[in-house]
Amino acid sequence: QSGDPPILEAKGVTKRFGGFVALDGVDFAMAPGERVALIGPNGSGKSTFVNCLSGALTPEAGSVRFEGRLVTGMPPWQRARAGLVRSFQIPRPFRRLSVIENIEVPLNFALAEPPPGGKAQRALEILESIGLGAKAYGSPKDLSQVELRKLELGRALAANPRLLIADEAMAGLSDSEVDEIVDLLERLNAQGIAIILIEHIMRAVMRFSQRIIVLVAGRKIADGLPGEVMRQDEVERAYLGQ
Ligand code: ADP
Ligand code: MG
Numbered sequence: 001q002s003g004d005p006p007i008l009e010a011k012g013v014t015k016r017f018g019g020f021v022a023l024d025g026v027d028f029a030m031a032p033g034e035r036v037a038l039i040g041p042n043g044s045g046k047s048t049f050v051n052c053l054s055g056a057l058t059p060e061a062g063s064v065r066f067e068g069r070l071v072t073g074m075p076p077w078q079r080a081r082a083g084l085v086r087s088f089q090i091p092r093p094f095r096r097l098s099v100i101e102n103i104e105v106p107l108n109f110a111l112a113e114p115p116p117g118g119k120a121q122r123a124l125e126i127l128e129s130i131g132l133g134a135k136a137y138g139s140p141k142d143l144s145q146v147e148l149r150k151l152e153l154g155r156a157l158a159a160n161p162r163l164l165i166a167d168e169a170m171a172g173l174s175d176s177e178v179d180e181i182v183d184l185l186e187r188l189n190a191q192g193i194a195i196i197l198i199e200h201i202m203r204a205v206m207r208f209s210q211r212i213i214v215l216v217a218g219r220k221i222a223d224g225l226p227g228e229v230m231r232q233d234e235v236e237r238a239y240l241g242q
Pocket of ligand 1: 040045
């Protein structure tokens with residue numbers, strides 16, 4: 001797929017909070033269907049970067065293109081409709097709604113027109129694809145931690161993404177639960193969804209990614225094949241210095 005035009009192209013993305021430079025001219029391009037992990041020590045700018053991609057934050061400088069279209073300045077809901085979707089670090093389902101209603105809500109505003117077969121049908125399909133079909137009519141209060149993470153990914157799937165950004169979808173999970181989420185992300189990727197995984201759990205990163213990019217103090221210090229990136233001295237130092 002390396003001959004395809006990039007699905008995402010960020011150039012010189014710079015974000016400041018007051019006088020603090022959280023992102024300093026980050027360049028990043030990604031091919032359709034690619035699986036990339038974004039790693040780096042706490043506070044290195046990973047969430048800030050994906051917030052600039054998704055539109056939650058507006059960078060002071062730089063540009064973001066999605067499928068060739070300039071999306072810098074476009075609000076998050078519009079980017080989601082275009083197929084660029086992120087899930088959140090901390091799942092916040094609507095506790096008073098059923099599991100399936102939690103998928104129907106984002107379906108309502110993520111899609112420009114009703115899906116073929118209707119919303120309830122599409123919501124159930126999504127729940128089945130993430131292994132929560134049997135829990136559809138229950139309450140999110142009765143879901144386990146790993147099920148809540150899956151529901152959060154399911155809410156992101158409502159928009160039919162071609163690029164899904166998963167921000168720490170595995171923190172606090174057991175090894176086998178981490179594997180379940182990696183398996184799920186791999187299945188979604190096999191359906192053609194490009195994925196950016198922000199993750200601290202290196203076993204998941206190494207299993208999942210075709211490419212790793214490393215942010216340290218708001219700068220991209222490495223970008224390449226997992227085995228090569230993890231052997232770079234600068235990457236090793238960044239992690240030891242944490
Ligand atoms: P990461 O996700 O890599 O842990 P973040 O992108 O959340 O890092 O944060 C990068 C830096 O920017 C941190 O020093 C953080 O304190 C700072 N930061 C993030 N968001 C804000 C904000 N809204 N206001 C001020 N500083 C922020
Ligand atoms: Mg973060």
